[in-house]
Amino acid sequence: MRALYPGSFDPLTLGHLDLIERAARLFDGVIVAVLQNPGKTPAFSLEQRLQQIRRATHHLQGVEVGSFDGLTVEFARRSGAGVILRGLRAMSDFEFELQIAHTNHSLAPGVETLFLATAVRHSFLSSSVVKEVARFGGEVGHLVPPGVAEDLARLFNRCDTPRGING
Numbered sequence: 001m002r003a004l005y006p007g008s009f010d011p012l013t014l015g016h017l018d019l020i021e022r023a024a025r026l027f028d029g030v031i032v033a034v035l036q037n038p039g040k041t042p043a044f045s046l047e048q049r050l051q052q053i054r055r056a057t058h059h060l061q062g063v064e065v066g067s068f069d070g071l072t073v074e075f076a077r078r079s080g081a082g083v084i085l086r087g088l089r090a091m092s093d094f095e096f097e098l099q100i101a102h103t104n105h106s107l108a109p110g111v112e113t114l115f116l117a118t119a120v121r122h123s124f125l126s127s128s129v130v131k132e133v134a135r136f137g138g139e140v141g142h143l144v145p146p147g148v149a150e151d152l153a154r155l156f157n158r159c160d161t162p163r164g165i166n167g
C-alpha cells in the first residue's frame with residue numbers, strides 16, 4: 001500500500017522528517033506532496049520546498065516527492081495512494097484534522113486517513129515556530145534539516161538587512 005503525506009511544508013521540519021521516516025517503514029511507498037494552496041502566501045517557493053524535501057529524504061527508499069493543487073483525495077486517487085497520512089501533535093490538531101478526515105472520507109470512501117502521533121521531542125515543533133525563531137536570529141539547527149537551516153538563514157538575512165538611522 002502507498003501512502004500520501006500532504007502538507008504545506010513551509011518549510012520542512014525535523015518533525016515532518018521523523019514522520020516520513022516512520023511512514024517509509026510502514027508502507028510500500030510514501031508520496032510526500034506539497035499542497036499548492038492559493039489561500040496561503042508561503043515563505044518558500046514551491047521549488048524551494050520540493051528541493052528541501054528531496055534533499056532531506058534522498059536516503060530513504062520508497063519515498064517520492066511531488067506537488068499538487070485541488071483536492072487531496074483526487075491527488076491520492078491519481079497517484080494510487082490508499083492512505084492519506086497526517087501527523088497529530090496535540091489535542092489542538094485533532095478537531096481540525098478529524099473534520100478534514102471525515103470530509104475526505106465522504107468524497108472518497110476508498111481512501112483512508114491515518115494519523116501518526118508526532119515524536120514527543122518534536123511535538124512542539126511547527127513550520128511557523130521555526131520561521132519565527134529564524135526571523136529573530138535564533139538557532140534552528142536542532143529543529144530543521146541542514147539544507148532548510150541554510151535556506152532560512154538566507155531568507156531572513158536578506159529581509160533583515162540593518163537599515164541606517166536615516167533609512
Ligand code: ADP
Nearest residue numbers: 007008009015016019086087088118122125126
Ligand atoms: P498543513 O498546512 O497541511 O497543516 P503542515 O506542513 O503544517 O501543512 O503539516 C503537514 C502535516 O505534518 C500535518 O499532518 C501536520 O500535522 C504534520 N506535522 C506538522 N508538524 C509536525 C511535527 N512537528 N511532527 C510531526 N508531524 C507534524
